[in-house]
């Protein structure tokens with residue numbers, strides 16, 4: 284069952300109404316809620332699950348008599364700041380709910396297609412609610428409920444999944460880690476921009492999607508964004524692996540009524556003449572490096588000068604992951620991150636070690 288609900292009154296009330304309409308009835312005494320808050324973003328940013336959606340779920344669970352509720356996330360960096368600026372710290376405190384960093388929680392191994400997967404032990408004996416954000420992604424086109432589960436993993440496993448091919452491991456993980464409830468925060472969203480641009484906000488969508496089947500809920504959210512689930516590799520693979528179906532009983536606002544046309548992200552970001560490229564193998568470590576390089580350059584005059592020289596006056600291409608080809612249109616090339624090492628050696632490309640490398644080391648090589 285999937286419901287798409289238009290927000291009215293408050294976001295918390297909308298979530299409550301949606302869960303009531305699908306008659307969601309938690310089956311465990313303890314609940315683990317996993318929102319998407321990968322990095323420090325302000326309240327309402329289209330990159331994180333709005334804390335008010337999570338608050339609405341908590342209020343509903345309390346009404347159902349659930350006493351032990353835990354909100355857990357494994358952010359990519361700046362853990363404390365991530366929880367503080369996103370509104371989660373305050374919201375959880377006000378509702379007397381424990382907020383935990385999943386990087387510091389006990390883990391257990393479960394079997395999956397690639398050996399043993401270490402997941403938070405809590406998941407195994409709790410009701411597990413996955414609250415994702417409606418947004419596009421550099422490698423997986425969309426990042427919804429299935430992709431949100433990567434935040435359950437240890438950092439080293441997150442990197443490994445990229446190197447294992449990303450799409451199939453995400454699909455396989457959804458076959459062994461199955462949320463009891465999936466919610467997609469579509470209050471706003473994030474799409475790509477014109478070629479080279481990154482992360483544009485899509486305002487005023489004002490929808491909440493709730494479902495009990497991970498694949499079908501992601502498929503519905505993809506359609507809402509204007510993408511066919513058949514064309515989203517990890518969704519298609521999950522379907523081919525018979526982990527679930529694209530279709531489920533739908534309630535609420537019809538998809539035809541709310542369908543949009545999200546712009547996908549390209550495989551690079553461009554600032555003037557500086558191009559930053561990624562592949563499926565590029566994990567969030569090297570993806571997040573672009574912003575760090577820019578911030579570091581802006582705060583150091585010497586680096587800023589070099590940044591301007593190569594970012595404005597001459598073309599420079601920074602490569603991450605495992606590019607299949609080195610285009611003739613590239614300008615001066617710099618390989619970044621250990622994933623690039625073999626290719627850099629093969630093509631004689633200057634290279635910066637690290638997993639991920641430090642922004643300052645990249646700037647020294649620019």
Ligand code: SF4
Pocket residue numbers: 442564565566567568569570603604619620621622623637638639640
């Ligand atoms: S080198 Fe970069 S992309 Fe590769 S695993 Fe390390 S951080 Fe991720």
